Amino acid sequence: MVATSVSLDLNLNPLSTTDDTTVMEDGFYDDDDDHSFEKEVDDRRVLDLSDENKKLKELLSAVWDSYNSLSSHVKKITQDKEEMESSTPKKRKRDDTVQQSSWNYRPKEDFPISGIKRVYVKVDPSDKSLVVKDGYQWRKYGQKVTRDNPSPRAYYKCSFAPICPVKKKVQRSIDDDGVVVATYEGEHNHRSTMQEAAHALANEAEILTGERWLNKSPKLDQVLVEQMANYLCKDPKFTSDLAAAIFTKISEVDFFKSSRHTIILMQPSQNRATRTFMDYESISQAMDGICALYERKLKALNPVMRNITYDIQDLYNYIDGLADLSALVYDHSIQAYLPNDREWIRNRMFRHLNKLAH
DNA sequence: CGGATTTGACCTGCGC
């Protein structure tokens, strides 16, 4: 298979009118301006609404394009994999599989079957619930202890069953109780909760504008952009849904060439509307990004000071002062994004600055 | 009260 690298370019900042940070297209601040923070806010107040909408439209179009290219990329990889595996000899005796771990077990039908995929998810080992968030709703219909794994296996059907035939099995890995393995069977014939919300907004936009945007070019309608941005900012499940959506779309894609792609999820103030996220090619770039955010804030607070200095404790205080902060870091070994909390970010920041100092 | 989960019983396929 061809080694691949996919850039998501999810530099969506849908919060431009209320957000106290501004992220440039590449995820870093524009350093060459001498504007104070207050002045910038004033400037932005007079910005024409249509300009704001235009920016949002461009950003969402970029996300849309990335999603489309990623989808076709995933499709191609899946096809390649299926072609490759279908050409290998099959039929293996049951005894052969029993000697292997439970997750190497092949079902009665010859494996692989089109539509079966396996996802590894890192979880808290003390958390015994077999729940894997993937953006879809499931109904548990059984649980069994299997012969070669002391951890029980949970059986789920898509909550849209029998209309949707998808099933999944979730079981803790026999090798690592900090990892659960979800096996999916079949393809959903409906949208995930996130996609459903986006579609509802599209319909709303259609009612308001009288124009149909679905089934035509992916250029998003202005009203849709506004509605979608509002939806993302207001939804209390924003962070988890976003993480789930990213996880579902990315977990099966090979990232041979990329470094540890990192997504910073941030809510600067108690106002939910300030929620935003930024993506970086590596952890260290993400740390630089957070530093840049802090430096910008310092600059805004001290507009007359030419040189601003700060120590790591100041940076920690800034990190602790944010209403919410977490990082999703791509893990090549399990081909999925793993969530990391504020403490992890502090530790990584310390390592990063230490490295820069030497 | 209704939807989700639990859990023992039952079904099915496979190997001997």
Add this chain to the structure above:
DNA sequence: GCGCAGGTCAAATCCG
């Protein structure tokens, strides 16, 4: 045909 193991059903129970 029997036993075993994985998968599914459905009544009981839980919980918001």
